[in-house]
Structures are given as C-alpha cells and as structure tokens.
Amino acid sequence: MAAPNASDLFCKAVSEGSVLQLKILRQIHGRKAIMANFMDTPCNKQGDTCLKVAIESEFYDVLEFLVHQLKGHIMFGLYKIWKASIKNVSPFSWETYTFQEVTEPFVLSPDIAIIRDICHKVPITRLIEYLIDVGCDEPLWLEFVLNSILASSIPRPDKIVALECIGTAFIFKQTHYLFQRRNVLNEIRFWRGPRCWKEALILRNATADGEPAIPKVPCEQSEMLRNAFGDVAEMTTVEELEQLEQQWSLPRELEEWQILRQSLEAQALLVGHRTFTRQTDTGLNSFHLENLVLFSNNFNKQNSRAFNIYLIILDQSYGFTSTSPHKCVGHFVRTIYGLLILFDKLWANQQDHPETREIASKNLVLTVKYTLAALTNVSSASPHFRLIDRTWQQDIQKKIHVLLSNWLSSLTKEHTENLKECLVPFFRIYNSNHGFLSLLHMVVNFDRPSTYMTTYSTTVQLIQLMLEAGADPRITDRNGKTPFHCLFDGSVWTCARSNLKTVFKAMLDAGGHLDQATSSGRTVISLIKSWRTSALPFANLVRDPYFDSFIYSVLPLSCSCAQVIRQKRIPFENQLPPSLKSFVLLHSDIKIT
Structure with a gap:
C-alpha cells in the first residue's frame, strides 16, 4: 500500500482539526509548497477546499492557520507589484x-x-x-x-x-x-x-x-x-x-x-x-466587536463616552453561543478591564470631585450587570465551547470584588436591589464551577479590613447580598474548601466575633453544611474545635457558647449515615440517585476526632 503523499496528509490534518500536524507539514515542506499544492486542493470527496472544510467544521484554530498562510503568501508575493503600481x-x-x-x-x-x-x-x-x-x-x-x-x-x-x-x-x-x-x-x-x-x-x-x-x-x-x-x-x-x-x-x-x-x-x-x-442568522461577529474596541480607545479621557461604548460591546455577549469565534472572548475581556479601570479612576478622584461618587453609584449596577452577563454568557456556552483557561475569569471576579467593596456603601436601597437581581443569573451558572475560587470565597477570605478600604460591615453586607442572590456556601475550591471553611481558616474573622456570628448564621441559613469535608478531611465543626483548643492569641475570641453548641451537637441521622458510607468505603456511586450521591460526597472519608 502506497504511503500517503503530502497533499493527502494536509487534507487529513485539516479534516481532523489538527493545527499541530499542519505546523509539522509546513516545517517539512515549506510555506511555498503549502500554497502551491495544498490551498486549492480538494479536501474531501465533495470537492470542498480546505478553507471551506475548516469553516463548516468550526475548526477556528485551523482556519486561523490557513488564513495566516494565505496572508503571508499575498504579502510576500504581491507586495512589490502593488507597491510599484501605487507609486505610479x-x-x-x-x-x-x-x-x-x-x-x-x-x-x-x-x-x-x-x-x-x-x-x-x-x-x-x-x-x-x-x-x-x-x-x-x-x-x-x-x-x-x-x-x-x-x-x-x-x-x-x-x-x-x-x-x-x-x-x-x-x-x-x-x-x-x-x-x-x-x-x-x-x-x-x-x-x-x-x-x-x-x-x-x-x-x-x-x-x-x-x-x-x-x-x-x-x-x-x-x-x-x-x-x-x-x-x-x-x-x-x-x-x-x-x-x-x-x-x-x-x-x-x-x-x-x-x-x-x-x-x-x-x-x-x-x-x-x-x-x-x-x-x-450568523450570530455574534468578532469583526464588529473589534471595531467597537478600537473606537473605545479614542475616549480614554472621556469617562461617560467610554462607559457607553463599553456597555454596547458587553451587550453583544447576549448573542454569544458555542459556535461564536474565540476572538469574541478576547474583545469582551479587554472591554471589562477597560470598564473596571474606569471605575478605579473614579475611586481615585472621588475625594477631589464629590460628584464622582454620584456618577459611579448610578453606573455601578449597569457595570456589574454587563460584566457578569459577559462572564455568564461565555460560561453557559460550555461544554461545546472549548474554554480551558479560567485565569481571566477569576481575575475579573477579583476586580468585581474590589469594585463592590469600594462602592457598595454608596448605593441606595433601590440600587442594591437592582444589583442583587444582576447577581442572580451569575450565581446560577457559576455555582456549578467546583474546583475554582468563587466570588464568595474571595469576599469571605479578604486579607484585612484595610484592604481596598473595606470595613467588616461592608464585607458582611456584601456576603449577605450574595447569599440572597443565590451564592452557594457549599461551592468548593481546588482543595475542596468552601466559603464556610474560610471563616475559620486563618485570622481574618477572629477579631470581629459579632460579624463572624452574623456571617456564620447567614451561610447556615443559605444551605451551608457543617459536616462538608475538604480534601484533607476538615469540616467546619472540626475547624471550630481546632480554634477552641488552639493556643493562638485569638483563640479566646472564638470560644463562644454559640459556636460551642455546634461542637457538642448531635449530627442528623442523614449525616451520620453518610459518614459511615464514606469512612467504611461502602460502594454507593451506582446505588443512589444523583441528589443523594451529591449529599454523601459532601462528607469526609477521613475520621476526624
């Protein structure tokens, strides 16, 4: 059987969406060979070209590779002729x-x-x-x-x-x-x-x-x-x-x-x-988005004009689907950064310009609405949309945390209610993102009250707002730690016992689970016990009858059963309905004394 020739290998790589294989073929045969033998060669039995196959298969990285080759050929091959003609x-x-x-x-x-x-x-x-x-x-x-x-x-x-x-x-x-x-x-x-x-x-x-x-x-x-x-x-x-x-x-x-x-x-x-x-019928278009982003660069010093352009760009995210080009995500991210930088400027200028606070309060809800909508719309396109890198998502959530911490106290009751409505769809999607640091984690685990000029009262208000909007206190980071665990993991909250108690009750009411275990087997109850018996300087601040009552309380029968199943390694994955399976997995397979 004859070995496949270079043209067949090229068409096979395009049909399979393998950019790596295309790059290897280019390295072996050179750019000129690609243009001479590949670009106009039928890629399948229907006679479709490689460009058409890449477009119809939604292989955007392959399409980008092919277009790049064509651009290089045109620039190198026709540029001298074009330059000479235009000079005439x-x-x-x-x-x-x-x-x-x-x-x-x-x-x-x-x-x-x-x-x-x-x-x-x-x-x-x-x-x-x-x-x-x-x-x-x-x-x-x-x-x-x-x-x-x-x-x-x-x-x-x-x-x-x-x-x-x-x-x-x-x-x-x-x-x-x-x-x-x-x-x-x-x-x-x-x-x-x-x-x-x-x-x-x-x-x-x-x-x-x-x-x-x-x-x-x-x-x-x-x-x-x-x-x-x-x-x-x-x-x-x-x-x-x-x-x-x-x-x-x-x-x-x-x-x-x-x-x-x-x-x-x-x-x-x-x-x-x-x-x-x-x-x-063609959906979101990255060509138009890029032009909007370029236009916004004209108004770096005109806050009001820039703000409205940013909102128009992020409004386009409602048309984002699993078939939308990946470039769109980059345009949304750059726009979100521009919008949040704008608020950083407003925060820095508020002391010299008191009217700035009123302008910011008025536009904060819209900013959060469109920023979180972009994050939500992109995330909800999964699993068809292949978005592996979540770094930018977490970075934006951190900036949202700073934004809300800075300006929350300036909002009226009406604006606060509007803000909560904006958070609801966001948490509905992001509550399922276990294994990543959530927005609620960030708020609970802030460094100290002086960070971003945030007070404990503002942080408590923000946590309560998020829980009311549907934030799940059981969501886990990569170590299996929930926001509930973060309350007793460190010294952030030990200096403010009344605030700690308020947040603890709010999380408990929102569905927080005292017996949910981290990857190391720690539960909220075991963390409270550790604080009570530790020799840390702040330990006396958490020795409170309210928290002691949870140490000595008897767990519900359902939790005791779940603990036995986990710690005795009793098979359950294929024996229980999904809701009960999730409940059992909340519990530690390590016995904590």
Whole structure:
C-alpha cells in the first residue's frame, strides 16, 4: 500500500482539526509548497477546499492557520507589484485618480480564486470575520480580500455588504497614517474607506439587467447608540461622500483630521451595527466587536463616552453561543478591564470631585450587570465551547470584588436591589464551577479590613447580598474548601466575633453544611474545635457558647449515615440517585476526632 503523499496528509490534518500536524507539514515542506499544492486542493470527496472544510467544521484554530498562510503568501508575493503600481499614481488628484490602477495586480492574480470560490458557500459577514483582523492586517490584504469577493458570483446585496464592511476596515486603519508624513500613499489610505462606501452606493443604485435599486436604510439609533457614537448619521448618497472629500481636499491641521477620523469611525460603527444586527442568522461577529474596541480607545479621557461604548460591546455577549469565534472572548475581556479601570479612576478622584461618587453609584449596577452577563454568557456556552483557561475569569471576579467593596456603601436601597437581581443569573451558572475560587470565597477570605478600604460591615453586607442572590456556601475550591471553611481558616474573622456570628448564621441559613469535608478531611465543626483548643492569641475570641453548641451537637441521622458510607468505603456511586450521591460526597472519608 502506497504511503500517503503530502497533499493527502494536509487534507487529513485539516479534516481532523489538527493545527499541530499542519505546523509539522509546513516545517517539512515549506510555506511555498503549502500554497502551491495544498490551498486549492480538494479536501474531501465533495470537492470542498480546505478553507471551506475548516469553516463548516468550526475548526477556528485551523482556519486561523490557513488564513495566516494565505496572508503571508499575498504579502510576500504581491507586495512589490502593488507597491510599484501605487507609486505610479503621481501627481495625485482626486479628479484623475482611479483605484483600478492600484488593484490591478490582484485582479490579474490567480490567487483570488482561493477566496472567490468559497464566497457563495459562506455567509458574507462570516467570511469577512474569518479573513480580516482590522488591528493587524495591512491595507494590501484588505484590497486582496475585497477584489476576491467582487470577482465572485455572489449576489449584489452580498457585494454591497462586503464593500461597506471592508470600507469600515479601511476607516479603522486610518489611526496610524494621520501621524505619518502626508504623501500620496497616506492620502489614498485615508480615503479608501469612504471610497468603498461610495462604490457600495453606486452598486445599490445600479439597475442593470432590470434589477431594482436597493435603497440604503440608515441604522436606527437608540439612546445607547447616540450616547456612545455621538451625534452622527450615516451618509446615504454618493453626493454626500463626494462633498465630504471636496471639503477636506485642502490642507488641514492634525486636530481637524482627528475630528474627521472619529466622525468617520462613528459612521463606520453605525454601518456595522446596521449590518450585523440585521444578519441575525450568523450570530455574534468578532469583526464588529473589534471595531467597537478600537473606537473605545479614542475616549480614554472621556469617562461617560467610554462607559457607553463599553456597555454596547458587553451587550453583544447576549448573542454569544458555542459556535461564536474565540476572538469574541478576547474583545469582551479587554472591554471589562477597560470598564473596571474606569471605575478605579473614579475611586481615585472621588475625594477631589464629590460628584464622582454620584456618577459611579448610578453606573455601578449597569457595570456589574454587563460584566457578569459577559462572564455568564461565555460560561453557559460550555461544554461545546472549548474554554480551558479560567485565569481571566477569576481575575475579573477579583476586580468585581474590589469594585463592590469600594462602592457598595454608596448605593441606595433601590440600587442594591437592582444589583442583587444582576447577581442572580451569575450565581446560577457559576455555582456549578467546583474546583475554582468563587466570588464568595474571595469576599469571605479578604486579607484585612484595610484592604481596598473595606470595613467588616461592608464585607458582611456584601456576603449577605450574595447569599440572597443565590451564592452557594457549599461551592468548593481546588482543595475542596468552601466559603464556610474560610471563616475559620486563618485570622481574618477572629477579631470581629459579632460579624463572624452574623456571617456564620447567614451561610447556615443559605444551605451551608457543617459536616462538608475538604480534601484533607476538615469540616467546619472540626475547624471550630481546632480554634477552641488552639493556643493562638485569638483563640479566646472564638470560644463562644454559640459556636460551642455546634461542637457538642448531635449530627442528623442523614449525616451520620453518610459518614459511615464514606469512612467504611461502602460502594454507593451506582446505588443512589444523583441528589443523594451529591449529599454523601459532601462528607469526609477521613475520621476526624
């Protein structure tokens, strides 16, 4: 039997979603061999290309690898030709300039078939999402993608969407060019986005072959959109775009160009919002999210504007599913960090600006709502969504803890109730995350009252609020320790006996289990006993008749039975219903004297 050739191995690796195998094949055969033999080779019996197989199988890491190879080929192979053609556009004037001269190398390149031939097999908004990374891609790549799509046989409405979206991508590539020396190339780059929009409008108005015109219906702006994007509106006619170019053809100061750039970016986001909210069948789109994140960078010193942009980004998390691209998670995380940093600034400025406290209190509930919603929506996509690294989730929970500790005392009763409603869905999902440090663990196990300027009374209030919202005092960390155990594990609470008793009762009422054991066999009762008999300086503070009553109390018969089952190693896994099995597992298999 003949050994499989390199092409067969490549197709097999793509079909199995093995990026590791693809990297090995690239190392053995080289980048040129991949482009020459693999990219346009049918990957299965249906004749589908590797790109299509990766897209349909939702192998996003494989897709990212393939697109990266294609980008490298285009940048290395066509860049010199493109650079030479664009330099020939001189002297420069909008009256005589045509983009055909710039894009001719792409039209003549056979490589456009790689994207062209899959355009009709993938929703156009998904294709743009897979192929374009606004923050990293060069304009050359954007031109290649656009020409590949326009050379395809997809319907006119899809080509209009492509022109509008890639025009948006060009708009967000302007940021760096404004700070460079102004020349012909920079001028072309700056206006390429509006020119794409103009081509889209011309295509909308075309009535060749008896096709009707496709009117542009501007994005309907909600109050949230107006607060985020400002007082802007989409340009709906070719004349408006031409007039804009004419007005800005004269030399301008850098500050004026920045104002224009921000205005165009806001309009680009309206284009994106209109496009992607109407494409409900394709779900959340990371291309639009990335543009929103880039836009938020303009307003680091404008707290109110930045706050509203952050909320719009996190609001998109309600559309997150197990099939959403992993990139979306990164955009949500960066946005959450930006939002929480904003509140750190407010906390630092509150002494000099008393009105800051009122602004923060008003927006705190919304911040917690959308931050926890993003965490919840991402987590609820499991198990289909492969999210192994939980470090960022725990880091965000720590920051939420700090945020709530700082501002909880400033909230009105109404805001506190609203905050509790926001916590309910979060705990409903995260209560099942055993083996990880929970938000309730963090609050109970804070270092000392001075940390984050938190008082015991604030911490008690926060714990009670979380328990009322559904936080489970039985949830365990990686050592099997619950928040209930944390009360007596260390010296945090020994200095505040009345507060300790309040929290203890609250956890007991919320379902905390006194006989639940850690991985080392310690129970809450055994910890109380250890404190009572220890020689630590604070031991006398926990020698209280209330806690003593639990040491000498008789366990319920159900707990005694569970202890016997565990300590005598009696098989029960396949003998009990799930609820009883979970109850037995709460108890230690080590006898504690």
